[in-house]
Amino acid sequence: MAVHSHSATWTRRRFAQVSSLTAGALSLPGLSLPAAPADIAIEIAPYTVEASPKHHFRTVAYNGQVPGPLLRMRERQAQTVEIRNRTSDPEVVHWHGLHLPSEIDGAVEEGTPLISPGSSTSYTLVPEPAGFRWFHTHTFAGKNLTRAQYGGLHGFLLIEPRDHPGRYDREIFLGLHDWGGHFMGGDDGYMNPVYDVTTINGKMLGYGDPIQVQSGERVLMHVLNSSPTEVHWIALAGHSFRVVALDGNEVPQPQTVSMLRLAPAERVSAIVEMNQPGVWILGEVRKHVQATGMGVVIEYANATGTPVWTQPEELVWNYSQFAAAGHAPSTPPETASIELVFDSKFQGHGNEELWRINGQSYPQIESPALEAGRRYRLVMKNESLDDHPMHLHRHTFEVRRVDGSPELRGLRKDVVLVRSGGTAEVEFVADNPGKTLFHCHQQDHMDRGFMMVFHYA
Numbered sequence: 358m359a360v361h362s363h364s365a366t367w368t369r370r371r372f373a374q375v376s377s378l379t380a381g382a383l384s385l386p387g388l389s390l391p392a393a394p395a396d397i398a399i400e401i402a403p404y405t406v407e408a409s410p411k412h413h414f415r416t417v418a419y420n421g422q423v424p425g426p427l428l429r430m431r432e433r434q435a436q437t438v439e440i441r442n443r444t445s446d447p448e449v450v451h452w453h454g455l456h457l458p459s460e461i462d463g464a465v466e467e468g469t470p471l472i473s474p475g476s477s478t479s480y481t482l483v484p485e486p487a488g489f490r491w492f493h494t495h496t497f498a499g500k501n502l503t504r505a506q507y508g509g510l511h512g513f514l515l516i517e518p519r520d521h522p523g524r525y526d527r528e529i530f531l532g533l534h535d536w537g538g539h540f541m542g543g544d545d546g547y548m549n550p551v552y553d554v555t556t557i558n559g560k561m562l563g564y565g566d567p568i569q570v571q572s573g574e575r576v577l578m579h580v581l582n583s584s585p586t587e588v589h590w591i592a593l594a595g596h597s598f599r600v601v602a603l604d605g606n607e608v609p610q611p612q613t614v615s616m617l618r619l620a621p622a623e624r625v626s627a628i629v630e631m632n633q634p635g636v637w638i639l640g641e642v643r644k645h646v647q648a649t650g651m652g653v654v655i656e657y658a659n660a661t662g663t664p665v666w667t668q669p670e671e672l673v674w675n676y677s678q679f680a681a682a683g684h685a686p687s688t689p690p691e692t693a694s695i696e697l698v699f700d701s702k703f704q705g706h707g708n709e710e711l712w713r714i715n716g717q718s719y720p721q722i723e724s725p726a727l728e729a730g731r732r733y734r735l736v737m738k739n740e741s742l743d744d745h746p747m748h749l750h751r752h753t754f755e756v757r758r759v760d761g762s763p764e765l766r767g768l769r770k771d772v773v774l775v776r777s778g779g780t781a782e783v784e785f786v787a788d789n790p791g792k793t794l795f796h797c798h799q800q801d802h803m804d805r806g807f808m809m810v811f812h813y814a
């Protein structure tokens with residue numbers, strides 16, 4: 358009978374909801390039931406990252422590891438989450454790429470409460486959409502290069518689709534990060550972080566375990582750039598990447614490329630055919646960055662020798678190649694356009710600049726109203742000297758135009774890099790009422806006002 362075939366799933370979901378909402382009501386006289394453990398338990402506590410025996414960074418981490426634990430969830434299957442803060446600073450966990458209510462999305466600017474030192478919070482979240490997501494802190498760092506995103510407080514989240522395509526043999530998760538360093542004034546007078554060490558999954562090249570592969574394997578690599586501020590370029594010597602998803606969303610036109618470019622907070626999922634037995638380096642394409650540690654050894658079974666790197670001659674990447682082919686219809690006439698111009702303004706002393714959207718900086722900035730159900734196009738123009746990875750919370754957008762490109766279709770993302778002097782246009786449907794943060798994902802830029810909050814009318 359149909360009832361029986363669904364009962365297991367139903368019971369599990371029902372249990373998750375009941376245990377989180379009405380645990381107290383379940384206790385019976387004379388029988389004390391222990392509180393049901395949450396599906397996901399996250400503890401934030403002090404931790405030391407050992408990038409190499411000579412490079413230690415005192416920071417905080419999720420569950421005593423950097424990156425934090427890999428979480429796997431089923432699309433739309435409710436999860437109970439418990440987060441304990443064992444640090445001396447308030448914390449908040451942002452679920453990046455998910456469509457959650459503002460109260461648990463994980464941004465104070467949207468109204469998510471901070472978790473004070475020594476306390477904990479619990480809630481139920483319904484994970485969607487399916488794809489490669491992540492979770493990370495969303496606090497202020499200022500000039501402290503051990504805080505917030507500088508401290509590497511992040512983890513991978515894979516939301517499994519209901520029907521798994523499975524065109525690969527196994528998955529590998531790779532997180533790129535930058536550590537240490539100091540702020541340095543450039544020729545333009547801006548203060549930028551300059552890092553001492555770069556890592557993949559918390560280790561410098563040569564100090565982590567090699568990734569063991571078998572000849573003939575198809576490996577799905579999920580790459581996350583969790584860098585607080587830096588764009589990274591990644592190649593695997595001897596191999597190419599078949600890019601199948603950007604920011605966890607399948608692309609209309611998978612492409613085979615020789616390298617990946619990831620702006621802060623971006624993800625690329627790519628299939629690598631392991632068909633060149635040997636010992637290879639997967640690493641940052643730019644030599645001076647790879648020299649600070651960003652790389653990992655890929656080792657075929659029974660292969661030996663010094664890891665091989667081949668230096669690409671130029672940096673190549675563009676979003677457009679992954680969009681749908683053919684003539685794209687122009688944007689529907691009922692789409693409302695919101696123009697956003699980015700620039701910066703010096704405060705006048707101490708070389709402190711404020712980042713601005715339409716001449717305003719958070720929190721002294723207008724909060725545009727969205728009408729539920731309506732389609733919007735954000736027309737972004739970057740008049741500053743930096744590139745900016747722009748992130749929209751709680752919604753997925755479609756990249757419709759980058760710089761002078763034709764109209765694009767089917768490229769669903771949650772971060773888009775808007776180049777210095779360039780433009781980007783993205784569209785989304787206002788389908789998730791609540792305060793919605795829109796900001797540059799570079800920690801130093803968001804700390805200096807590069808944020809705005811949309812609200813629903």
Ligand SMILES: [Cu+2]
Binds near residue numbers: 744746807
């Ligand atoms: Cu920025």
